[in-house]
Amino acid sequence: MSKGWRVASIVLLTALLVVGSGFGIYLMTRPAQVKIRLGLALQPASALVMIALERGFFEKRGLQPVVSSYPSGKRALREGLLTGQADVVTTADVPFVAAVLEQFPLVAVGSIYYAYNMNRIVARRDLGVNQVADLRGKRVGTQKYSAVHYFWHLFQQQHQLQAEEQQTRFYRAEQLVNKLQAGDIDAFSMREPYVSEAIRRMPDRIRVFSSPGTYLQSELVVVKRSYSRDSPEIMQRLMEALMDAERYSKRHPEKASEIVARALGISGANPMFLNPEVRFEVEFSQRLLESLSAQALWMRGGDSKGNGVYLMDAIDVSHLSLLDSEKVSIIW
16 A cells, blocks of 8 residues: 555544544434424414424424324313323413313413414404494304403403303314304404415405404413423423524524414415514513413403412423523512
8 A cells, every 4th residue: 555545544534533433422412312292283373383393493402292283272282281192282371271270280381472463353244244343243253261262352342342242152263264154153253374264265255353452362381280390301401492493583584484384374475473563482471470360360250269279380480490580570
């Protein structure tokens, strides 16, 4: 072997040793992959979870997500978490409060979204609804004890629609567009993607009412109390992955919007991450705690004494606090 070949061989061998050593260090330091069953609500409020799935942030943090999708957060909570089919779910604040008042052993470990103008009243113009006042006495469908039910309650108060004049009817989220199209109801209280679906099916017959500022809706990350207590490392990895998604959405709002639009099957421009009325942030605030308390009061029919459930027992911000204490701002 010539001297030149010997030198080349030594250089190549050295390079392989360096690369191999680096890969070995990577394997030793890479987080062990732990399976986590996610119950994903197919709604814009779950955006950070969708981004984390698309961009591989869960795997980056050592989690192997197994995803089950549900038409709403309430369904994810009831059919996924409470039946043992999911370890973690995303759900709006109202279904969470309802389950806590039923004394299910749940905790919210953080919120990943809040908005002042999320929900809509979608009505049939050809059935006599052209303005808000026309909703009096109409058949209005919604999903019981969900965010859209609470929005409908607040909407009636704001517009002085007497609750006893309405014919509120309860259906599953995915039934509402069909019920409206069939004429079984005159309007429904809902959010995307069902609002767009109703417009697509009945473009010339739909009237949509919004009510900015009526309801500050939040999306929560919810687990069973025992899971939060017994799996602190998994919980921290979960929150880190969601914080990765938050940072990505702020750096790449257009791409983030495209990811969520694809996940929801929404076509056309969808600049949700550019909307100042919507915030996709991992946090837990005093404002959220006050909102949860107001919802509990509503469900109890205005009885402030309640049924002995202490709402603070259903909140565990320890994992988020360890990662970033500034993201927690509640008064104990």
